Amino acid sequence: MFNTCLCCFIEMAVSGRKQVDLLGSLAAxxxxxxxxxxxxxxxxxxxxxxxxxxxxxxxxxxxxxLDCHKKAKLSRNHNILYKDELDKLHTKQQSYNECTELCSAxxxxxxxxxxxxxxxxxxxxxxxxxxxxxxxxxxPDKCRSIADGTEFDDVMQKLSGKLKEAxxxxxxxxxxxxxxxxxxxxxxxxxxxxxxxxxDRLDQMQQYVSTTAEGIKxxxxxxxxxxxxxxxxxxxxxxxxxxxxxVSKSNQQHSQLFIDIKRAESSxxxxxxxxAEKSFINTNMHYSFERNSDLExxxxxxxxxxxxxxxxxxxxxxxxKSVDRLIGKEGINVKxxxxxxxxxITGCAVLNTNKLVLADRENKKVKLISIENKRVQxxxxxxxxxxxxxxxxxxxxxxxxxxxxxxxxxxxxxxLSCVRSIKVDRLCYCIDFNQDCLYVACLYPLSVIVxxxxxxxxxxxxxxxxxxxxxxxxxxxxDSKLLYISDCGNDSIVSVSLQGKVTAxxxxxxxxxxxxxxxxxxxxxxxxxxxxxxxxxxxxDLKQGKMMRQDKTRLHSICYSSRYNEVYVSYxxxxxxxxxxxx
Numbered sequence: 325m326f327n328t329c330l331c332c333f334i335e336m337a338v339s340g341r342k343q344v345d346l347l348g349s350l351a352a353x354x355x356x357x358x359x360x361x362x363x364x365x366x367x368x369x370x371x372x373x374x375x376x377x378x379x380x381x382x383x384x385x386x387x388x389x390l391d392c393h394k395k396a397k398l399s400r401n402h403n404i405l406y407k408d409e410l411d412k413l414h415t416k417q418q419s420y421n422e423c424t425e426l427c428s429a430x431x432x433x434x435x436x437x438x439x440x441x442x443x444x445x446x447x448x449x450x451x452x453x454x455x456x457x458x459x460x461x462x463x464p465d466k467c468r469s470i471a472d473g474t475e476f477d478d479v480m481q482k483l484s485g486k487l488k489e490a491x492x493x494x495x496x497x498x499x500x501x502x503x504x505x506x507x508x509x510x511x512x513x514x515x516x517x518x519x520x521x522x523x524d525r526l527d528q529m530q531q532y533v534s535t536t537a538e539g540i541k542x543x544x545x546x547x548x549x550x551x552x553x554x555x556x557x558x559x560x561x562x563x564x565x566x567x568x569x570x571v572s573k574s575n576q577q578h579s580q581l582f583i584d585i586k587r588a589e590s591s592x593x594x595x596x597x598x599x600a601e602k603s604f605i606n607t608n609m610h611y612s613f614e615r616n617s618d619l620e621x622x623x624x625x626x627x628x629x630x631x632x633x634x635x636x637x638x639x640x641x642x643x644x645k646s647v648d649r650l651i652g653k654e655g656i657n658v659k660x661x662x663x664x665x666x667x668x669i670t671g672c673a674v675l676n677t678n679k680l681v682l683a684d685r686e687n688k689k690v691k692l693i694s695i696e697n698k699r700v701q702x703x704x705x706x707x708x709x710x711x712x713x714x715x716x717x718x719x720x721x722x723x724x725x726x727x728x729x730x731x732x733x734x735x736x737x738x739x740l741s742c743v744r745s746i747k748v749d750r751l752c753y754c755i756d757f758n759q760d761c762l763y764v765a766c767l768y769p770l771s772v773i774v775x776x777x778x779x780x781x782x783x784x785x786x787x788x789x790x791x792x793x794x795x796x797x798x799x800x801x802x803d804s805k806l807l808y809i810s811d812c813g814n815d816s817i818v819s820v821s822l823q824g825k826v827t828a829x830x831x832x833x834x835x836x837x838x839x840x841x842x843x844x845x846x847x848x849x850x851x852x853x854x855x856x857x858x859x860x861x862x863x864x865d866l867k868q869g870k871m872m873r874q875d876k877t878r879l880h881s882i883c884y885s886s887r888y889n890e891v892y893v894s895y896x897x898x899x900x901x902x903x904x905x906x907x
Contacts, residue, residue: 364383379403438586507612646846667686673883678888680892683713685710722755750769758800789811835851858873859872
């Protein structure tokens with residue numbers, strides 16, 4: 325029986341079918357006490373001695389995998405060579421550049437060609453039928469030095485990067501699952517506490533709202549579970565590709581290595597990872613229980629027990645990390661062919677984790693930047709000069725228009741569009757958004773007004789300690805109890821209560837003309853200065869800080885992407901955004 329299998333195996337070599345360089349592989353050995361590792365086990369980082377070889381699958385297998393291989397319906401009739409048979413096998417060593425993998429479309433033909441125009445691999449029939457007009461590459465000629473070239477290293481590096489990204493998103497999904505459970509616990513607790521205050525006639529209403537909360541939880545858990553499964557599948561596929569690349573290189577199977585590299589490159593272009601991330605980023609998973617005020621005052625009425633209220637998940641989906649260093653990278657060109665003047669980016673913000681939105685005052689435009697592609701993706705001309713930007717939700721942001729005393733709310737779902745405008749009675753410059761409220765720094769009079777999303781003024785905070793010669797940039801503390809003001813005229817950062825009382829002040833010898841600010845996850849501030857081009861990190865209590873960077877240029881606004889671990893800073897009358905790596 326073995327002789328028959330062996331003959332079939334040699335026949336395969338003669339007819340151009342896939343085989344492996346068994347003698348070369350056996351001679352190469354490994355760093356272990358055995359000659360070959362089980363290839364399926366290598367995909368899970370286990371180095372186990374191979375006791376057999378499947379000629380059909382072209383894989384070395386350990387005893388466990390051999391048993392499974394012989395039992396599975398699809399592989400039980402495969403040609404298996406055992407270790408003692410491999411030692412006695414004498415077969416002619418094939419050329420390192422010989423193609424052996426069979427074409428999936430034409431089962432008896434061998435993959436020997438690559439079409440660069442379509443990035444497709446195929447046999448002679450494939451190229452004749454589908455790529456007659458293309459410039460075709462003959463793999464044995466192209467793969468001669470591929471093992472020593474940069475393409476292998478480049479693909480492996482990109483795969484490692486994609487693997488890290490998949491693992492990161494998987495971790496985010498796990499954390500989101502915990503958040504969903506904690507959020508649901510708070511909902512149930514709030515419902516239960518409120519239920520104790522009302523009479524038993526509301527049992528049915530209580531059950532309705534509880535069921536709604538549980539239904540949302542179940543739906544969101546399913547979304548996150550699906551993301552976890554997709555990430556797990558992607559991680560497994562990437563590790564499998566890495567394993568195949570390493571095995572092909574180790575066995576000096578250059579043609580197979582070329583094929584594996586091209587497949588890996590195609591895999592790297594997949595959007596599955598981004599789609600998986602968007603599926604839970606774009607799904608609102610933060611809710612709370614809101615009491616019905618009418619029920620509190622008049623329990624005899626048959627009214628809704630309460631409802632589950634959705635909150636913006638933007639902040640949670642884009643949590644910022646601690647920033648301890650800034651390393652300069654290649655900047656982003658923000659000038660477009662329709663710009664009539666040099667760009668002046670006075671406001672910037674990160675939108676949807678992979679886009680930047682900019683206020684170009686000189687060209688009267690809002691511009692949308694793709695962080696991944698580092699280019700202007702879309703722009704919209706406005707009737708007046710925009711100044712600052714605050715992100716309100718996944719696809720909405722507010723833009724201040726000081727010269728017409730207006731705030732424009734825009735969205736980016738299909739394309740940049742204006743949703744509505746909010747009129748204010750003063751020059752509105754800098755803006756921030758926190759807990760469903762807009763905080764707007766204004767001149768004449770110098771103040772911060774607090775608005776709801778419909779434009780109703782909820783609070784007016786005077787800034788009498790500031791000079792009217794400068795408009796301040798602002799950021800709101802995470803608990804919305806303090807405002808942080810860049811006091812450009814006095815070269816300082818000031819924290820102010822919602823009543824306008826100064827609670828702390830920060831000064832530094834190199835803090836000259838502070839402008840744009842952002843708040844990090846640990847409560848610290850990143851501040852850029854127009855006076856001397858410095859960037860400072862300041863503790864939230866304003867007691868300590870340090871200069872992190874100096875570029876000797878007039879810095880204006882600043883924002884941060886946690887996904888890409890990058891800080892973006894704009895300059896006065898400059899067509900580029902400066903980019904800093906925080907890792």
